Amino acid sequence: MAGGWAKDGAVQDQIDSTVEDGINEARRHLERQGPSLAICEACEAPIPLARQQAVPGVRLCIECQAEADRHQRQHSNYNRRASKDSQLR
Incomplete structure:
Protein backbone atom coordinates (compact mmCIF):
# COMPACT_ATOMS: atom_id res chain seq x y z
CA MET A 1 0.00 0.00 0.00
CA ALA A 2 1.40 3.37 -0.99
CA GLY A 3 1.28 6.25 1.44
CA GLY A 4 1.70 9.99 1.37
CA TRP A 5 1.06 11.59 -2.01
CA ALA A 6 1.20 8.39 -4.03
CA LYS A 7 -2.01 6.62 -4.97
CA ASP A 8 -2.58 2.94 -4.32
CA GLY A 9 -0.94 0.85 -7.01
CA ALA A 10 1.72 3.48 -7.75
CA VAL A 11 4.55 0.96 -7.44
CA GLN A 12 2.90 -1.39 -9.94
CA ASP A 13 2.26 1.55 -12.30
CA GLN A 14 5.95 2.39 -12.11
CA ILE A 15 6.93 -1.21 -12.88
CA ASP A 16 4.45 -1.41 -15.77
CA SER A 17 5.78 1.84 -17.23
CA THR A 18 9.39 0.64 -17.02
CA VAL A 19 8.50 -2.66 -18.73
CA GLU A 20 6.59 -0.80 -21.45
CA ASP A 21 9.60 1.47 -22.06
CA GLY A 22 11.82 -1.61 -22.41
CA ILE A 23 9.44 -3.23 -24.88
CA ASN A 24 9.25 -0.05 -26.98
CA GLU A 25 13.06 0.20 -27.02
CA ALA A 26 13.34 -3.41 -28.19
CA ARG A 27 10.78 -2.77 -30.94
CA ARG A 28 12.79 0.22 -32.16
CA HIS A 29 15.81 -2.07 -32.56
CA LEU A 30 13.75 -4.63 -34.47
CA GLU A 31 12.90 -1.99 -37.07
CA ARG A 32 16.57 -1.98 -38.07
CA GLN A 33 16.18 -5.36 -39.73
CA GLY A 34 16.11 -5.54 -43.49
CA PRO A 35 18.08 -3.83 -46.22
CA SER A 36 20.05 -0.66 -45.56
CA LEU A 37 18.88 2.54 -47.18
CA ALA A 38 21.04 4.45 -49.67
CA ILE A 39 19.45 7.78 -48.67
CA CYS A 40 19.02 9.02 -45.08
CA GLU A 41 15.33 9.00 -44.15
CA ALA A 42 15.78 12.12 -41.97
CA CYS A 43 17.80 14.52 -44.15
CA GLU A 44 17.88 12.71 -47.51
CA SER A 83 12.42 10.36 -8.85
CA LYS A 84 9.36 8.63 -7.42
CA ASP A 85 10.86 7.12 -4.25
CA SER A 86 9.98 10.17 -2.20
CA GLN A 87 6.37 9.98 -3.42
CA LEU A 88 6.09 6.29 -2.61
CA ARG A 89 7.19 6.57 1.02
Whole structure:
Protein backbone atom coordinates (compact mmCIF):
# COMPACT_ATOMS: atom_id res chain seq x y z
CA MET A 1 0.00 0.00 0.00
CA ALA A 2 1.40 3.37 -0.99
CA GLY A 3 1.28 6.25 1.44
CA GLY A 4 1.70 9.99 1.37
CA TRP A 5 1.06 11.59 -2.01
CA ALA A 6 1.20 8.39 -4.03
CA LYS A 7 -2.01 6.62 -4.97
CA ASP A 8 -2.58 2.94 -4.32
CA GLY A 9 -0.94 0.85 -7.01
CA ALA A 10 1.72 3.48 -7.75
CA VAL A 11 4.55 0.96 -7.44
CA GLN A 12 2.90 -1.39 -9.94
CA ASP A 13 2.26 1.55 -12.30
CA GLN A 14 5.95 2.39 -12.11
CA ILE A 15 6.93 -1.21 -12.88
CA ASP A 16 4.45 -1.41 -15.77
CA SER A 17 5.78 1.84 -17.23
CA THR A 18 9.39 0.64 -17.02
CA VAL A 19 8.50 -2.66 -18.73
CA GLU A 20 6.59 -0.80 -21.45
CA ASP A 21 9.60 1.47 -22.06
CA GLY A 22 11.82 -1.61 -22.41
CA ILE A 23 9.44 -3.23 -24.88
CA ASN A 24 9.25 -0.05 -26.98
CA GLU A 25 13.06 0.20 -27.02
CA ALA A 26 13.34 -3.41 -28.19
CA ARG A 27 10.78 -2.77 -30.94
CA ARG A 28 12.79 0.22 -32.16
CA HIS A 29 15.81 -2.07 -32.56
CA LEU A 30 13.75 -4.63 -34.47
CA GLU A 31 12.90 -1.99 -37.07
CA ARG A 32 16.57 -1.98 -38.07
CA GLN A 33 16.18 -5.36 -39.73
CA GLY A 34 16.11 -5.54 -43.49
CA PRO A 35 18.08 -3.83 -46.22
CA SER A 36 20.05 -0.66 -45.56
CA LEU A 37 18.88 2.54 -47.18
CA ALA A 38 21.04 4.45 -49.67
CA ILE A 39 19.45 7.78 -48.67
CA CYS A 40 19.02 9.02 -45.08
CA GLU A 41 15.33 9.00 -44.15
CA ALA A 42 15.78 12.12 -41.97
CA CYS A 43 17.80 14.52 -44.15
CA GLU A 44 17.88 12.71 -47.51
CA ALA A 45 21.70 12.77 -47.65
CA PRO A 46 23.38 9.79 -49.32
CA ILE A 47 24.53 7.05 -46.94
CA PRO A 48 28.01 5.79 -47.87
CA LEU A 49 28.17 2.21 -49.14
CA ALA A 50 30.66 1.29 -46.40
CA ARG A 51 28.13 2.35 -43.74
CA GLN A 52 25.35 0.43 -45.48
CA GLN A 53 27.48 -2.71 -45.42
CA ALA A 54 28.76 -2.23 -41.86
CA VAL A 55 25.37 -1.54 -40.24
CA PRO A 56 22.60 -3.90 -41.40
CA GLY A 57 19.31 -2.07 -41.82
CA VAL A 58 20.87 1.40 -41.47
CA ARG A 59 18.27 4.14 -41.96
CA LEU A 60 20.18 7.32 -41.03
CA CYS A 61 23.40 9.01 -42.13
CA ILE A 62 26.17 9.40 -39.55
CA GLU A 63 25.17 12.94 -38.58
CA CYS A 64 21.49 12.12 -38.11
CA GLN A 65 22.35 8.93 -36.21
CA ALA A 66 24.64 10.89 -33.88
CA GLU A 67 21.79 13.34 -33.20
CA ALA A 68 19.35 10.48 -32.58
CA ASP A 69 21.83 8.84 -30.18
CA ARG A 70 22.33 12.14 -28.34
CA HIS A 71 18.56 12.54 -28.02
CA GLN A 72 18.20 8.94 -26.79
CA ARG A 73 20.90 9.41 -24.14
CA GLN A 74 19.22 12.55 -22.81
CA HIS A 75 15.95 10.70 -22.29
CA SER A 76 17.40 7.41 -21.10
CA ASN A 77 19.26 9.00 -18.17
CA TYR A 78 15.98 9.63 -16.40
CA ASN A 79 15.94 7.52 -13.24
CA ARG A 80 12.25 6.84 -12.79
CA ARG A 81 12.68 4.93 -9.53
CA ALA A 82 14.74 7.57 -7.77
CA SER A 83 12.42 10.36 -8.85
CA LYS A 84 9.36 8.63 -7.42
CA ASP A 85 10.86 7.12 -4.25
CA SER A 86 9.98 10.17 -2.20
CA GLN A 87 6.37 9.98 -3.42
CA LEU A 88 6.09 6.29 -2.61
CA ARG A 89 7.19 6.57 1.02
